[in-house]
């Protein structure tokens with residue numbers, strides 16, 4: 001009887017622990033396999049480079065996180081069948097270079113880069129303001145079809 005009293009709480013803890021572990025495992029597997037999960041957030045690498053894939057109809061990643069006052073080189077990789085671009089509105093920034101491919105280029109001080117289908121464009125700038133902004137494709141209806149993302153400057 002004494003042995004049972006000592007033994008019992010441990011068995012109970014073991015069962016609860018095992019069930020918890022299984023529940024966590026199942027939750028983790030479900031989250032990873034769920035196609036509705038938003039794509040991972042994009043963060044610039046140590047050398048300030050970040051690739052954003054454009055396609056019909058969206059960007060990947062959909063959320064980009066940049067650091068204020070740190071130079072970033074965004075490579076717009078057009079993986080789609082038609083021309084796309086990436087434009088950021090309302091962000092105070094020092095534009096260093098915009099190198100587009102295809103027929104569209106931005107105005108002089110715009111944060112804009114275009115990329116022809118199967119091509120890449122490069123946009124280099126220094127964000128000078130923290131906050132949350134939107135980036136999108138300016139071509140007709142592309143934004144409405146899903147070519148829109150969030151840019152966060154920390």
Ligand SMILES: [Cu+2]
Pocket residue numbers: 083084085137138139142147
């Ligand atoms: Cu587009």
